[in-house]
Amino acid sequence: MTKLALTTLTTALLLSGCSMTPTYEKPSVPVSELYLNQNTAGVTTAPANSNSWWTQFNDPQLNQLVIRAQNQNVSLQIVSQRIQAAQAYHKVISSMKVPTIALTAGYYDLRISENDPLLGDAVSGVQLPAQFGGGEVKVADRDPDAFTVGLSASWEMDLFGRVDSLSKASSIRLEQARIMKTAMNTLITADVVNNYLQYRGAVERINIAKRNISEQQETLKLVQSLERNGYGSSMDVANAKSALAATQATLPMLDTAKSVHMGRLAILLGENIGETEKHFSPERLPQMNALIPTGLPSDLLKRRPDIAMAEREMAAKNEEVGAAIAAKYPKIFLTGSPALLSSDFNDLFKSSSEAWMLGAGISWNLYDGGRSQALVEMQEAGFKQSALSYQQTVNSAFNEVETTLTAYGNSQKYHALIQQASEQAQIASNKADSLYRSGMINHLNVLDTQRQKNAIEDAEVVARLNTATQVVLLHKALGGDWSVAAAGQTDESSKPM
Template sequence: MKKLTLTIISSALLISGCSMTPDYERPSVSVADVYLHASNSKEIQQQLTQQNWWYKFADEQLIELVEDVQQQNINIKQASERINAAKAYHQSVASYKVPTLSLNAGVVDLRFSENEAVAGGLIGDIALPDSFGGGYISGASRDSKDHFIGLNASWELDIFGRIDSMSAAAKIRAEQAEVMKTAVNTAVTADVINNYLQYRGAQSRLAIAQQNVVQQEQSLALVRSLFENGYSSELDIANEKTMLATTKSALLPLKTAQQVHLNRIAILLGESVNQTKLRFTDAPLPQMQGLVPTGLPSQLLTRRPDIALAEREIAAKNEEVGAAIAAKYPSLFLTGAPSFVAGDFDDLINSDSISWSLGAGVSWNIFDGGRAEAMVDMQKASFKQSVLSYQHTVNAAFNEVETTLYAYANAQQFNTQISKAVSHAEMALNKARVLYRAGLIDHISVLNAQKQNNQLKDAEVLARLNTATTVVMLHKSLGGDWQIKK
């Protein structure tokens, strides 16, 4: 028996490790040498090497905000816990590759029924027939007590690599959890930067509107003075009041926008709005200093978390296909239970109290109505879906980069043109005021010049804000490392 058992174990160990998992190769994707709009400006041809790129905004409050949000954000903390859970799951699955041992100890107190049909007659004194000389012999005791201590061991030999494939898939899922944390970190960081920019943008627009209110109140006072001296009309006063009321009406939406973005920043930080408000002192809308690098298209495949996540999904599905194939084949189990059993506790640790059981078995579903084959087909279909999903993710990523590059180039040009327009509008307004005081033009011309100047100043802030947010979108679409390096 011992020889047979050793033969079975040796044979199983020799053939173990035979994997049914198909060979896996990372998917290859053909990419262009340069981005579609790379020739539009020289800055989009540089390598993306700088970490903590938001430092180029030269805004200390923004830098501190990013550092804190990466430490405090609840979604990032949840992503970290998902990594811990995924690693624990991998360890749990991998543990099936080694024997399971359990220690058992205790006392068993038994009482048998004397009226039991089969064994009841064996309890107590048993009368012997006359042919055996008559008399009585002692039977089994009705009450018995046993003490025991021992081990139970079980082991499934992974002959066809089913457990190996499941373990490899679980390891890949843990890698995906780490990629997911990177993606969450990127999303949260981009979100807090965008909201900070929007907050500063609303603040700048509000300051412009408030300055316009002051100027228009001064202008209204001037018109009233001219009216009193016979150089203006009630129509001029009414028009000036209309302009002033219109400008004042714009203050409330801007205050609302400022508060909304402040609230969103507080949520991202996981703190109260009052705490967040104390972080900020008056500051202008930050602008990116220097060039915006982009790198090469091929680098996008390794930088973007969504592409990395999709690739790891293919690898995990490939392992699950292997596990499904291996499940069609036999499983070999080895079991053992050495122990000490004695009626008297003093005799428990004694060579005469040793008992054991050893076993080896095979489990194989030779007919299941095609269930195992259907599971393989299902996993193969899931694998093909993950490949298609990867292709779609890559295509969408390159499209996003191209679109954002185009938007970035146009945003820069728009910002330049708006700045020129603001300069011309200020000159026109100053000239209109001089001509009006000289009586050479009517007040409507002054109002039109003032309205155009106010609109262009507001548009200039919006253009700067649009350029800044496009920079964030560009860095996000290009992937890269968004983790604070300390």
């Protein structure tokens, strides 16, 4: 029996490792040497570096917000728990590759019925023939009891790699969970930076509106004074009041925008608005002046989490195809139960109490109505779907970069032109105010130039905000690991900002 067991085990070890999984290679995607819009102002072909790129806004408050968000955000904590679950699942699947061994111990006491059709005569007594001396003999004890200590072991020999394929698939799922955390970290950080910029933009626009309201109130006083002294008209007063009211009307909307973005920041930080707001101090809308390194198009395939996720999905599906194919072939099981068994506890650990059981079995579905083949075809279809999804993800990623490069370039052109318009509008407003005070033009001209100056001044802030937003979107499109831990930053949220 021992030789047979060794022969069976040796055969299993020799046959194990045979895999039915199709050969998998990472997909090769042809890409151009440079982006089509690589000549966009403000970018460079230097290798992309995502480590703490937002620090180039030179805003300490923003830097601290990002650190706090990455340490406190609830969605990131949820993804971290998913990684833990994926690790546990991988351990569960991998454990199927090794024998399951259990320790057993116990005591049993049994009474056999004398009327039992099988054992009743054995325990009630058997009458011996006269030639054997006659009399009654009990073949078995009616009340047997025993103590037992032993091990039970079972093992499925993975001859065709089914368990190994499932284990590899679960390992890939763990990789995907980690990639998902990188992707979620990017989304959260981008939202923090963008909402901070939008908040600062709303605050600056509110300050501009308040300054314009103060100027218009002074103008209204002047017009009313001139009207009282017979040098103006009621129409001039009405126009001045109308312009003032129109500017005042922008304040509630801007205040709403400020509150909305503060609220979003609080959610991203996983805290209440009061806690978030107390860390803020008056600052202007930050602006980045550094060049943005885009790297080469081929780098995008390695940097984008969504592309990495799609590629790993293909790899996982390929392993699941292999597991489905292997499931069509025989499964061989080995079981063993060495034990100690004795009716007397004092004799339990003696060599004479040794007992064991060794078994081997095979399971093979010879006919299942085509179910096994259908499962293989289902997994193969899933693999083809994942390949198409990968292609679509890659195309979308490159398109996003190209589109964002165009938008970033145009936002800079728009900002430059708005700055020129703002400078000229300020000159025109000062000139109109001087001419009006000298009586050379009427108040309508003053209101018109003042209105243009106010509108362009507000538009200049919007232009700066749009450029800063495009910076965030471009870095997001280029991908990379945005973790502050990877960049060596620490959480100093307890320090005042």
